[in-house]
Amino acid sequence: xxxxxxxxxxxxxxxxxxxxxxxxxxxxxxxxxxxxxxxxxxxxxxxxxxxxxxxxxxxxxxxxxxxxxxxxxxxxxxxxxxxxxxxxxxxxxxxxxxxxxxxxxxxxxxxxxxxxxxxxxxxxxxxxxxxxxxxxxxxxxxxxxxxxxxxxxxxxxxxxxxxxxxxxxxxxxxxxxxxxxxxxxxxxxxxxxxxxxxxxxxxxxxxxxxxxxxxx
Ligand SMILES: N[C@@H](CCC(=O)N[C@@H](CS)C(=O)NCC(=O)O)C(=O)O
Numbered sequence: 719x720x721x722x723x724x725x726x727x728x729x730x731x732x733x734x735x736x737x738x739x740x741x742x743x744x745x746x747x748x749x750x751x752x753x754x755x756x757x758x759x760x761x762x763x764x765x766x767x768x769x770x771x772x773x774x775x776x777x778x779x780x781x782x783x784x785x786x787x788x789x790x791x792x793x794x795x796x797x798x799x800x801x802x803x804x805x806x807x808x809x810x811x812x813x814x815x816x817x818x819x820x821x822x823x824x825x826x827x828x829x830x831x832x833x834x835x836x837x838x839x840x841x842x843x844x845x846x847x848x849x850x851x852x853x854x855x856x857x858x859x860x861x862x863x864x865x866x867x868x869x870x871x872x873x874x875x876x877x878x879x880x881x882x883x884x885x886x887x888x889x890x891x892x893x894x895x896x897x898x899x900x901x902x903x904x905x906x907x908x909x910x911x912x913x914x915x916x917x918x919x920x921x922x923x924x925x926x927x928x929x930x931x932x933x934x
Contacts, residue, residue, distance in 0.1 A: 721747070721792075722779075723748070724748070724776060728777075728925060729789045754927065778792075779796075790875075802869065804870055817871070824875070827883070830843045832929045847890055848893065851880075858900060877904045886931070
């Protein structure tokens, strides 16, 4: 499989974690966004329209003649190969609900990070995020994983967002004991642990050079 994305964690990090967890063989194509003031994206823009993608975007995944974009579609594609997309109608409802909910959560986080008014917006964002994370904490309850008995694709989105929010404001996670345990449980998965200890793992930056927060 070939995964294409900016050389940042961003939306691709959940996909990288899933590829590692499922032990898929993959390679990465990294695109670079240049420094201020131009934030040159030509490395990507030069190839964007000629890659055979129906809806050209980053991240993309190319495998066996399949060319996919959209983070959630890519996660589902990999997840289906490893029985990580639920079994029952109840599971599917929860997965659909969660990946959309997590997309809203990610979009809000990105809007904050990329805003020139980051410092002004931060306090209000933290308050809202506390409510959002509280809802996820309640949804998880005493379960080990969001849906079913073992990790599914939504756990990879959720873990990454929790880690990003812990970096933004440590108290956001510490407030919720079950989420602190959840993050530890995820990081203790043997393949995840090995990946995080390897030189393949990207700890930073979270965001592109143009962002106010997380670009270092
Ligand atoms: N809904 C899409 C959003 C993708 C997106 O916004 N990609 C950004 C980086 S996070 C980008 O730079 N895309 C390249 C482009 O628009 O040409 C997804 O989840 O994959």
